[in-house]
Structure formats: C-alpha cells, structure tokens
Amino acid sequence: MKKIYNPKRDTWEAILQRPTQTIDDIEATVNEVFVEVQQKGDAAIKKYTSLFDGVNLDTNIVSKEEINEAFSSVSDDLKAAIQVAKQNITKFHTAQKTTQVKVETVNGVSCWQEKRPIEKVGLYIPGGTAPLFSTILMLAVPAQIAGCKEVILCTPPNKEGKVNPAILYTAALCGVDTIYKVGGIQAIAAMTFGTETISKVYKIFGPGNQFVTVAKQLATRYNVAIDMPAGPSELLVVADETANASYVASDLLSQAEHGVDSQVVLVSTSEDLIDAVSEEIEKQITLLPRVEIAKKAMENSRFILVKNDTEALALINQYGPEHFIVVTSNEDFYVQGVTNAGSVFIGDYTPESAGDYASGTNHTLPTNGYAKQYSGVNLDSFTKSMTFQKITAEGIKTIGPSIELMAEAEGLQAHKNAVTLRLNDLKAE
Known part of the structure; x- marks a missing residue:
C-alpha cells in the first residue's frame, strides 16, 4: 500500500489513477x-x-x-x-x-409516459x-x-x-x-x-x-x-479517529480479494487511524485463502491523509468510487455531500459485503470513475420509457399556430404543412 500525506490538489488526478490498461x-x-x-x-x-x-x-x-x-x-x-x-x-x-405519468399540457393535449x-x-x-x-x-x-x-x-x-x-x-x-x-x-x-x-x-x-x-x-x-462500463472492483473508505480500524481493514481486504487489478483507497483526517488500519491489514491478510490476490491488489491501494472533511469530500467526488464507505463522526456531511459514487455504505455495521449479497441494493455498479455519469443497475435498467400523446381538435387549434411558426423558422415546410392542413379543415367545418 502507498501512504500519501496531505497531497496538493494538482496531484490528485495522478495519485487516484486506476490500475487499468488503456x-x-x-x-x-x-x-x-x-x-x-x-x-x-x-x-x-x-x-x-x-x-x-x-x-x-x-x-x-x-x-x-x-x-x-x-x-x-x-x-x-x-x-x-x-x-x-x-x-x-x-x-x-x-x-x-x-x-x-400523465398530464394534459394544455386543454386537448394529453401526454403520458x-x-x-x-x-x-x-x-x-x-x-x-x-x-x-x-x-x-x-x-x-x-x-x-x-x-x-x-x-x-x-x-x-x-x-x-x-x-x-x-x-x-x-x-x-x-x-x-x-x-x-x-x-x-x-x-x-x-x-x-x-x-x-x-x-x-x-x-x-x-x-x-x-x-x-x-x-x-x-x-x-x-x-x-x-x-x-463495469471493470475491476474498487472501494473507497473515508474514516476518522472514531472508526474501528479492524472493520475498516476488513472492508478494504474484501475488495482487494476480488482480483489483482482491484483498487482500494482509504481517505482519513487521522494519521493514527491510517497506521492502525495498516497494522490490521498486515494481520488479516495472511489469514485469507486468496492472500496472493489480495496482496497484489493492495499494491494498487492508496492511504491518503487529508487536512479536513471538506478536502476529503472533494477528493472523493473527484475519484467517484464504485463503493463508498463512510465511518466518521460527521457522517451526514459525507452522505449529503457525495455526488459521485455507485453505492454508499454508512456506519460501523454496514460492510460493503452486505450490498454485495443480501441487503437488497444492487451490486452491479459503475467503476473506473464512471460513477460521475452512470447509475448502478436498478429496475429501470431493464425497461424503456415510452412517451404517448393524443391531441383533440381543440388541442391542435391551441398549439398548432406555435408549431407552424417554429417549423417555418427552421425551414421545415412539410412539418408546417402537417399542421396547416388540419387547421384549415377545422376552419372549414
């Protein structure tokens, strides 16, 4: 594991680099x-x-x-x-x-999804x-x-x-x-x-x-x-002096044993906590059946000391972890402030393993920083949203002139004619 103390912001991108091939x-x-x-x-x-x-x-x-x-x-x-x-x-x-979801946008124009x-x-x-x-x-x-x-x-x-x-x-x-x-x-x-x-x-x-x-x-x-895009697994833990070092180490190792290209990151405002977690990892890793895989993955790990919670949160959002564990006295600050994470685990008794198996949330999550723009798998992942609309004679009279003007301004005369023909027929009635 690599310990990094109070890195400057212009170095964050380099120290947070994933161990992936291009x-x-x-x-x-x-x-x-x-x-x-x-x-x-x-x-x-x-x-x-x-x-x-x-x-x-x-x-x-x-x-x-x-x-x-x-x-x-x-x-x-x-x-x-x-x-x-x-x-x-x-x-x-x-x-x-x-x-x-159904709404009548104006009288006679019904739209639904x-x-x-x-x-x-x-x-x-x-x-x-x-x-x-x-x-x-x-x-x-x-x-x-x-x-x-x-x-x-x-x-x-x-x-x-x-x-x-x-x-x-x-x-x-x-x-x-x-x-x-x-x-x-x-x-x-x-x-x-x-x-x-x-x-x-x-x-x-x-x-x-x-x-x-x-x-x-x-x-x-x-x-x-x-x-x-879902590649090698990754985990970021933010922990302060109130965290249980043994628990934190076990969570980090739970991801490290996935594969040699997995990455785990510990972010903390406490140097003592970082040292305690390091010691716990040395104790726990030797007991794992997949010890060689975990050791290789730990070479990609980063233990990062930062000055305060605000700096920690900024670094976390820049990284955009697949899994994000919060074990701090100020957990609400992180829970409310995180914008880039696949799934968030809060408190001493919420190991990432729970989400992997049986809590109910989905464990298929964006990795490699894609948590900045992708959601994890959910029910909507297996559906498509289709929109429908039905317009009455009164409705086309109401919005028709606006459509005609917009279509003409875009130079799409056939679009305009599709409305004009209908409006002319309604006027002749």
Whole structure:
C-alpha cells in the first residue's frame, strides 16, 4: 500500500489513477474476436473457449441434467442464504416500480409516459477465480420484475467444461431461460451478433475484467446497449479517529480479494487511524485463502491523509468510487455531500459485503470513475420509457399556430404543412 500525506490538489488526478490498461492495449484483441464471432458463429466460440478457457466443448448450452445436478449439490444452507438475498433484492427492486405519468399540457393535449420491458437481455457472469453467482440475483431478479421476455446467461466453463453449481442453481431459481458455457470477449460478441445457438440480445449486463469491459463498449457500435462500463472492483473508505480500524481493514481486504487489478483507497483526517488500519491489514491478510490476490491488489491501494472533511469530500467526488464507505463522526456531511459514487455504505455495521449479497441494493455498479455519469443497475435498467400523446381538435387549434411558426423558422415546410392542413379543415367545418 502507498501512504500519501496531505497531497496538493494538482496531484490528485495522478495519485487516484486506476490500475487499468488503456483501451488501446486490448482493443485489437477484442476486435479480432468480434470479427471472427460475427463471421463464424459457434465455430469461433468453440475456438476461443478452447484458447482462453482451455476446454473443448461439444455444446455450449447447459443441459437440464446439469441444472438438476446443481440443485442436488448445492447445500441446503447455501440455498437458504440465496433465498434470503433473493427476497431482499426482490423487495427493494419491486419498490422501484413507477406508475404511468400523465398530464394534459394544455386543454386537448394529453401526454403520458409508460415503461415497457426490454424484450431480450443477456447477462454476463464472471467465473474465473470467483464464481459470482450473487451477480445473477442482482441482474435476473430485476429482469423478472421488469417483465423481460427472454433472459440468457453466459458464464465461462472450468477446465473440465463445468459451471459452478451455485451459478446454475441461482440462474435456474431466478428464471433464466438459457445458460451458456461461454466466457470473456467471445460471450459478449455472441450476445451482440447471435450465433447458431446463442440468441442476439438488445442489452448486455454484467461485470468482468478489462477485456469484457472493452468488449461491452464495442458491442454498443453494433446497436446493442450495455448497463455501464463495469471493470475491476474498487472501494473507497473515508474514516476518522472514531472508526474501528479492524472493520475498516476488513472492508478494504474484501475488495482487494476480488482480483489483482482491484483498487482500494482509504481517505482519513487521522494519521493514527491510517497506521492502525495498516497494522490490521498486515494481520488479516495472511489469514485469507486468496492472500496472493489480495496482496497484489493492495499494491494498487492508496492511504491518503487529508487536512479536513471538506478536502476529503472533494477528493472523493473527484475519484467517484464504485463503493463508498463512510465511518466518521460527521457522517451526514459525507452522505449529503457525495455526488459521485455507485453505492454508499454508512456506519460501523454496514460492510460493503452486505450490498454485495443480501441487503437488497444492487451490486452491479459503475467503476473506473464512471460513477460521475452512470447509475448502478436498478429496475429501470431493464425497461424503456415510452412517451404517448393524443391531441383533440381543440388541442391542435391551441398549439398548432406555435408549431407552424417554429417549423417555418427552421425551414421545415412539410412539418408546417402537417399542421396547416388540419387547421384549415377545422376552419372549414
């Protein structure tokens, strides 16, 4: 970890830099895979699954037998835990439903807005070093609530051509239509173009490594929407002398163990707290099964001492963290003042892990500073807002002259004529 004391504002951008490669470093590889999947479909998927995942598959579709086997192999305790999380996530996302918004802007002109589900969505679930079955809950549950007609899921197979049972169990529990053993760039390309076996979708959801992030961004060039650019996980904790150093260290390590390219940041007005957290990390990290991953990620960490809360908040908003934990005596100052964060966790007893799994909020969040302009996944992510309008004869008489004048001023005579014809007919009646 790198400790930085009272940095000047003109250095903030440099010290807050994420440990990510530039798009130029990996875009060529992503483009190559996309082109081949577009041209060769399942044959290209098979090739890249062999190349990247080290396994040759006869089919990339998960069978009913495999799903049944997963139901048998997942422990009852884990099933119960997943059910608790599903219940809370369902409750929170169901509460996000909104009713039709309707207004008569002037007499005879009715306008309204309704939300309709995106028909076909694709979920990407990382496998790799951590099978993120919890992400299925975060994506498939709101997709169900929104009413999406087709929900498919892609996740990488292991060396034996298997998918983690918890992923299969959770996907089936949440009503996913079809599960594919396809990971990485090729999965995003398959959902973008469609193949002989994999459906083309209208929007792709889910986190992944930097290759997946760039692949999702490339998908948008082919008329496929994405949830957000979601790359390596990150966490920023702001803590003062009142914070529990052990808790803070555990939160930082909970993100560090995600992957070697994860980043954790501690911002504090207390040098003693920074030192105490550093000591706790040294104690706790050695006990982790993923200690080597956590150690590598901690190399990307920053412990930053600032002069006061105002400076801390400004730095935090400049960073725009994916996850933001507040453990200070002045928590309201940060809660009310933060403008750039994916999800906020407040107080000693609100670990980021709660949002990752079971509190009810969604853990698919913008990373790499995109919290400045993107929201995390929510129910609206799976819907489109459509507007409607109906105008009566009285209504077109009222707004028609304004439309005619504006259309004429823009040089769009046909637009004007569409109104003039109607007004003339009404005058002749």
